[in-house]
Amino acid sequence: MKPFSLLLLTLFIFHPTWSQTKIEIEKHVKTHEVPTEALEDLGEHLKNPKKVKWYYQEDGDKKVFEAKFKQNSNQYSVEFSRQGEVLNVEVITKSNQIETDTFKQIKSELKSTFSDFKIRKIQREYLGEREDLFEIISENEIDDDLNLRYEIEVNAKKDKKRHLYELLFNKTGNLISQRQVKLKSTDILDY
Amino acid sequence: MRQFLIIIFCLIGLLCSAQNVVAGFLPDFTLSYKASEQYKIVHKLESRFPSYNDTSEDINVQFERLDMQNFIERKIGLFSKLSLGYQYRIKDSAADEHRFIQQFSWTDNLTAFRIGHRLRSDQTYSRARKPEIRFRYRSGFQFPLQGQQLDAGEYYLSISDELVWSYRSPNADLENRVLAKLGLYINDKNKIEWGLEWRLEELFLEKVNHQLWVGLSWYKAL
Numbered sequence A: 001m002k003p004f005s006l007l008l009l010t011l012f013i014f015h016p017t018w019s020q021t022k023i024e025i026e027k028h029v030k031t032h033e034v035p036t037e038a039l040e041d042l043g044e045h046l047k048n049p050k051k052v053k054w055y056y057q058e059d060g061d062k063k064v065f066e067a068k069f070k071q072n073s074n075q076y077s078v079e080f081s082r083q084g085e086v087l088n089v090e091v092i093t094k095s096n097q098i099e100t101d102t103f104k105q106i107k108s109e110l111k112s113t114f115s116d117f118k119i120r121k122i123q124r125e126y127l128g129e130r131e132d133l134f135e136i137i138s139e140n141e142i143d144d145d146l147n148l149r150y151e152i153e154v155n156a157k158k159d160k161k162r163h164l165y166e167l168l169f170n171k172t173g174n175l176i177s178q179r180q181v182k183l184k185s186t187d188i189l190d191y
Numbered sequence B: 001m002r003q004f005l006i007i008i009f010c011l012i013g014l015l016c017s018a019q020n021v022v023a024g025f026l027p028d029f030t031l032s033y034k035a036s037e038q039y040k041i042v043h044k045l046e047s048r049f050p051s052y053n054d055t056s057e058d059i060n061v062q063f064e065r066l067d068m069q070n071f072i073e074r075k076i077g078l079f080s081k082l083s084l085g086y087q088y089r090i091k092d093s094a095a096d097e098h099r100f101i102q103q104f105s106w107t108d109n110l111t112a113f114r115i116g117h118r119l120r121s122d123q124t125y126s127r128a129r130k131p132e133i134r135f136r137y138r139s140g141f142q143f144p145l146q147g148q149q150l151d152a153g154e155y156y157l158s159i160s161d162e163l164v165w166s167y168r169s170p171n172a173d174l175e176n177r178v179l180a181k182l183g184l185y186i187n188d189k190n191k192i193e194w195g196l197e198w199r200l201e202e203l204f205l206e207k208v209n210h211q212l213w214v215g216l217s218w219y220k221a222l
Helices: A002-013 A037-044 A100-113 A130-139 B001-018
Strands: A025-029 A053-059 A062-072 A072-081 A085-093 A116-127 A147-158 A161-170 A174-183 B021-034 B040-054 B065-075 B078-092 B097-109 B112-127 B131-145 B153-167 B172-188 B190-201 B209-221
Touching: A037 A062, A037 A072, A037 A130, A072 A130, A085 A130, A100 A116, A100 A147, A100 A161, A116 A130, A116 A161, A130 B112, B040 B078, B065 B097, B078 B153, B131 B172, B172 B209
Parallel strands: B021 B209
Antiparallel strands: A025 A053, A053 A062, A062 A072, A072 A085, A085 A116, A116 A147, A147 A161, A161 A174, B021 B040, B040 B065, B065 B078, B078 B097, B097 B112, B112 B131, B131 B153, B153 B172, B172 B190, B190 B209
């Protein structure tokens, strides 16, 4: 039994310690945990309010509720403040649904930032008035007053190192910000 | 979590009613650390404690073997890795074994879950037996249970299936291993999993051997 005792000893001596690094938190929440205003406002604009998945997110100082659902063949995520006020609407999109000149500009920005890149995911992000934001969901209509941005996830190489990045572009395709996405370790799946 | 427990109890019930079943405890500990931006070192300790259930006696759990694995892993792309490993196996009642392992693994990161693929080949040598070669493929699904992504302090479900083809002169064998584990993602440096592994051995022969292992794993990164 000696090897077994050794293994048990190893398991108990090295206590798992909680990481001190700040990471983004995203949790599935039940509807009763979501601000009532957010639930009611969104529910009015959905064909099937029961098919919504709700999440609570913390990213730095930002603390929001997010609703994810499908409607009119689009995949939406809608962010709400903790008070239930709608903040933005994101829609997953394809590169061929972006205006040609804008996408050219995005690609040119990506080429100048990275030596190699592959786009993994594109989201249109709309910011604006409450009514206009809900109209995107219910009518699939985009009001001119809405502020459009593109959130793009790329697998890219910079300084000979490959990482996953999340970049934000304005509606004409100019880069606003970028950040590296920390990938979760895969040791559980590899060994 | 409730559904997971129901599945486990059903599996246990199913296997207990089957014949040719070996059951036991399979604990393992994995320690990994970065050697450079591209390279990682992985050490794994795994032990087996089968229980021999004679109807006239009590259940008897005995130490059978201890595997000490060491890998050097190289990142190939953002989601793929190549690893070379060596395993030294201490056996309770037979000669020790040396195993050389080659592995290629890659991950699909989907919105709601991750799929890990592992292609592995290994060669085993010992004084007592003829050399054995094996080719294995495993695909594993990892589902977060408390959201779309796995965060610190959250539980996840890990399900995998592995096919193992082996050849030791003059016989070839095929084995299937199904794993269902509940995991706790304490943080990116500590993960604990517990659950069941069901192995079906000697699929090429008429009488298939069933093995049911209760697993407990700890993944520690430095």
